[in-house]
Amino acid sequence: MDDTNYIVATDGLSKRYGKRNVVENLNLRIPQGCVYGFLGPNGSGKSTTMKMLLSLVRPTSGEVRVMGRPMTRATRRELLGKIGSLIESPPGYGHLTGRENMRLVQRLLGLDDGQVARAVRTVRLQDHLDKQVRNYSMGMKQRLGIAMALAREPRLLILDEPTNGLDPAGIEEIRELLWRLADDGVTVMVSSHLLGEIDKTATVLGILSNGRMIFQGTRDELFARSIPDLLIDCSDPRRAHGLLERELDSSLDDRAVRLPGLGNEATARVVSTLVGAGIGIYEVRRDQQSLEKVFMDLTEGGGL
Numbered sequence: 248m249d250d251t252n253y254i255v256a257t258d259g260l261s262k263r264y265g266k267r268n269v270v271e272n273l274n275l276r277i278p279q280g281c282v283y284g285f286l287g288p289n290g291s292g293k294s295t296t297m298k299m300l301l302s303l304v305r306p307t308s309g310e311v312r313v314m315g316r317p318m319t320r321a322t323r324r325e326l327l328g329k330i331g332s333l334i335e336s337p338p339g340y341g342h343l344t345g346r347e348n349m350r351l352v353q354r355l356l357g358l359d360d361g362q363v364a365r366a367v368r369t370v371r372l373q374d375h376l377d378k379q380v381r382n383y384s385m386g387m388k389q390r391l392g393i394a395m396a397l398a399r400e401p402r403l404l405i406l407d408e409p410t411n412g413l414d415p416a417g418i419e420e421i422r423e424l425l426w427r428l429a430d431d432g433v434t435v436m437v438s439s440h441l442l443g444e445i446d447k448t449a450t451v452l453g454i455l456s457n458g459r460m461i462f463q464g465t466r467d468e469l470f471a472r473s474i475p476d477l478l479i480d481c482s483d484p485r486r487a488h489g490l491l492e493r494e495l496d497s498s499l500d501d502r503a504v505r506l507p508g509l510g511n512e513a514t515a516r517v518v519s520t521l522v523g524a525g526i527g528i529y530e531v532r533r534d535q536q537s538l539e540k541v542f543m544d545l546t547e548g549g550g551l
C-alpha cells in the first residue's frame with residue numbers, strides 16, 4: 248500500500264516526559280476507511296499518541312502525516328478541520344441541554360443546521376436533546392461527545408476509550424455506530440484497554456505495550472502469529488501428562504493433555520513418545536484460539 252492510502256501515517260513518532268519514553272518510535276499506518284483498533288494496557292501511551300496526532304501534545308521526535316500531508320504549523324489548521332475527536336471524558340456542559348451544547352459547537356465551527364441534525368441522528372440522540380446533559384446516562388454523554396466530533400463531517404474520527412464506563416448495551420451501541428460510520432466512509436481510530444470491546448469492530452489492530460507498537464495488522468494476521476495449544480485425548484491422560492511434563496509445559500485439561508506452543512514436528516515427536524509408552528491416542532487437536540490469549544501472550548499479561 249503506498250502512502251496515499253493511509254489517512255494517518257507516523258514515522259518514528261516519540262514522546263519523552265523527563266527521562267521516560269512514553270511513546271517510542273511509532274510507525275502507525277491507518278488505512279483509509281477502516282476502523283482502527285488501538286489497543287494497549289492502561290498507561291501504555293495510547294492517549295499520548297492520539298494527542299500527538301491531534302497536535303495537542305508536541306512530539307519529542309518523529310513525523311505525523313494526515314491524508315498524505317505532514318502535520319506542520321502551516322497545515323495544522325486545515326488538517327485538523329477534517330478530524331473529529333473525543334479524548335478522555337466526554338465533553339459538554341452538564342447544566343446545558345444536548346441541543347444547547349450542539350448549538351455551541353455549531354457556532355464555534357460555523358456549521359449549518361443540517362450538519363448538526365445529521366450528527367445527532369447518526370448517534371440517535373434526536374429524542375433526548377432537550378434534557379440537561381448532567382441527567383444523561385454515560386452512554387448518552389459519550390454519544391453526545393461523538394455527535395459533537397461528527398458535526399464538522401470529518402474524514403477521520405479519533406475516539407479515546409469511547410466505551411469506558413458503559414454497560415454492555417452501551418458498548419454494543421457504540422460498536423454499531425462505528426460500523427455505520429465506517430460504512431459512510433469515515434475512518435475511525437478507536438482506543439481501548441479492553442480487547443473484547445473492539446476486536447469485533449476493528450478491521451485493523453495496533454497494539455501498544457510500554458509505548459512501543461508490538462503488533463499492527465489484521466485480526467487474522469494476529470492469529471497467525473501464535474500457535475494454538477495442542478489438546479491430546481488418550482487412554483491414560485495422567486500418565487501421558489507425567490511423561491511429558493518433564494520436558495514440556497504440559498497440563499491436564501479436563502481429560503485431555505494440553506501442550507502450548509508446539510509446532511508440527513514437536514507434535515509428531517510427542518505422539519510417538521506416547522504411543523511408544525503404550526498409551527492409546529484417541530484424538531490430537533488444536534484448541535480454539537482466543538484473541539484474548541494471543542494478546543496476553545503478546546503483552547505478557549499486560550492487562551488486556
Ligand SMILES: Nc1ncnc2c1ncn2[C@@H]1O[C@H](COP(=O)(O)OP(=O)(O)OP(=O)(O)O)[C@@H](O)[C@H]1O
Nearest residue numbers: 264269287288289290291292293294295296408440
Ligand atoms: N503530561 C504528562 N507528564 C508526564 N507523564 C505523562 C504525561 N501524560 C502522560 N504521562 C505518562 O505517560 C504514560 C502513558 O500515558 P497515556 O495516558 O498516554 O497512556 P494510555 O495508554 O492512554 O493509558 P490510559 O488508558 O490509562 O489513559 C503514563 O505512564 C502517564 O503517566
